[in-house]
Amino acid sequence: MTNDSLVLAARDVLDRGPDAFAGPPADALVDEVSRQHPAGDLYCRATAKAIAALQIPVDSPDEIAASVYANYIWSHFVCKLVMTASPPVALEYARRLFDTGELQSAIDSDGPALLSSFHYTGFPLMALCLAQSPVAPLFSKGRPDLLEKSSARIRDHVVYLSDRSAGVRLTRALRQGRSVFIMLDVILSATRVVRTQFLGLRMGVAAGLGKIARLSGRPCVPLFWELTDQGTRLRAGPAVHPAPARSEEALIQDFVDSQAVFVAQHPTHWLEWYSVLDEAPGIRGEIKRGNEVVWARLARALD
Numbered sequence: 001m002t003n004d005s006l007v008l009a010a011r012d013v014l015d016r017g018p019d020a021f022a023g024p025p026a027d028a029l030v031d032e033v034s035r036q037h038p039a040g041d042l043y044c045r046a047t048a049k050a051i052a053a054l055q056i057p058v059d060s061p062d063e064i065a066a067s068v069y070a071n072y073i074w075s076h077f078v079c080k081l082v083m084t085a086s087p088p089v090a091l092e093y094a095r096r097l098f099d100t101g102e103l104q105s106a107i108d109s110d111g112p113a114l115l116s117s118f119h120y121t122g123f124p125l126m127a128l129c130l131a132q133s134p135v136a137p138l139f140s141k142g143r144p145d146l147l148e149k150s151s152a153r154i155r156d157h158v159v160y161l162s163d164r165s166a167g168v169r170l171t172r173a174l175r176q177g178r179s180v181f182i183m184l185d186v187i188l189s190a191t192r193v194v195r196t197q198f199l200g201l202r203m204g205v206a207a208g209l210g211k212i213a214r215l216s217g218r219p220c221v222p223l224f225w226e227l228t229d230q231g232t233r234l235r236a237g238p239a240v241h242p243a244p245a246r247s248e249e250a251l252i253q254d255f256v257d258s259q260a261v262f263v264a265q266h267p268t269h270w271l272e273w274y275s276v277l278d279e280a281p282g283i284r285g286e287i288k289r290g291n292e293v294v295w296a297r298l299a300r301a302l303d
Contacts, residue, residue: 002300006032010081010301020082021093021125026074029081033073033298039290044069046274046283054276055200056264067268071121075271076291077298079124085302094129097122098225103236106221107135112179113239114213117223118259119185121269126225126234130181131157137179140170167208174216182209184255185272186284194249196256199264203276205256210248217242220251222258226266 002008009032012025020026034040048065051058058064083090107113115130115137117123127139139158159166159180170180184205187193192207213220222237240254263270274283 004297004300006036006294006297007301010298013078013081014085014301017086018089018092020086020089021078026078029078030070030073033077033294034069036294037073037290038293039287040069042283042286043072043274046277046279050273050276051267053201054198056267058267064267065273068271068273071268072271075119075122075124077294079122081298081301083124083128090125091128091132094125095132097227097232098126098129099231099233100130100133100135101233103130103221103223103234104134106236106239107179110239111218112174112177113219113221114174114209114216115179115181115221115223116184116209116255117225118263119183119271120225121271122225122227122232123183123271127181130234135179137181138170138173139181140166140183167212171212171215174212174218180212182206182212184209184252185259185275187275187281194252196249196253198256198276199260201276203256204280205252205275207248207252209255210242210251213240213242213251214248220255222255224259224262226269
């Protein structure tokens with residue numbers, strides 16, 4: 001028996017079965033985690049500061065930041081909790097939520113590609129759906145999640161960027177006809193960084209996408225989505241093609257430009273606004289430590 005409000009809220013969510021992702025229990029868990037996350041105030045302040053500094057028309061950066069924070073908590077905690085506790089439930093929900101037909105048509109027509117996006121609301125569910133779709137790309141991740149259990153099944157679908165062979169494996173997959181998926185807006189401590197222009201400010205993103213594109217000869221296809229109750233179409237933007245005369249930095253800038261248009265139109269759905277701030281590495285570290293504190297408590301709901 002426990003009196004931990006986070007554990008109790010998490011169990012209420014898991015008791016909902018197929019309805020775990022939405023409704024009062026999910027909202028209550030978002031509220032509890034939002035209130036008790038050790039870095040929650042920092043996340044909101046940094047997000048509002050970043051939004052205010054960028055060239056997008058919004059009435060209240062603080063209100064946008066509050067919505068972003070709620071989407072962050074839902075994506076990182078509600079989604080991942082259900083995915084860990086009930087994989088079949090999560091997969092069925094993700095399949096109902098996302099329509100991958102447009103991307104599948106693009107891959108069928110043009111061949112394998114480097115698929116990439118920023119971290120938008122529901123990104124764990126998008127990745128789950130995409131992994132089980134006909135596209136079935138090889139995913140890159142920074143490191144194993146706290147609750148992730150290593151298995152042959154996971155290793156078949158995921159390359160950890162902390163592994164020295166990550167770039168080689170991703171390039172080989174593309175050459176052998178398999179698409180790969182990379183996210184650039186979260187930078188690991190040992191990752192090489194490319195400075196780009198993003199909505200009027202300089203922002204560092206993870207390097208490597210351009211090099212992999214040039215070595216494999218395959219284009220980068222930007223992905224976007226906005227969650228709706230009626231379903232979510234996974235949109236594929238125009239492909240960014242490598243060329244001998246173009247630098248890695250130029251290719252990555254083209255990709256960032258495509259994401260900037262979407263972010264400006266849907267500001268509440270990008271979860272990594274603080275990436276544009278000079279102090280982003282320190283902020284990211286504080287948020288990561290806060291996430292680990294929350295997960296250490298939520299994990300008891302899985303017992």
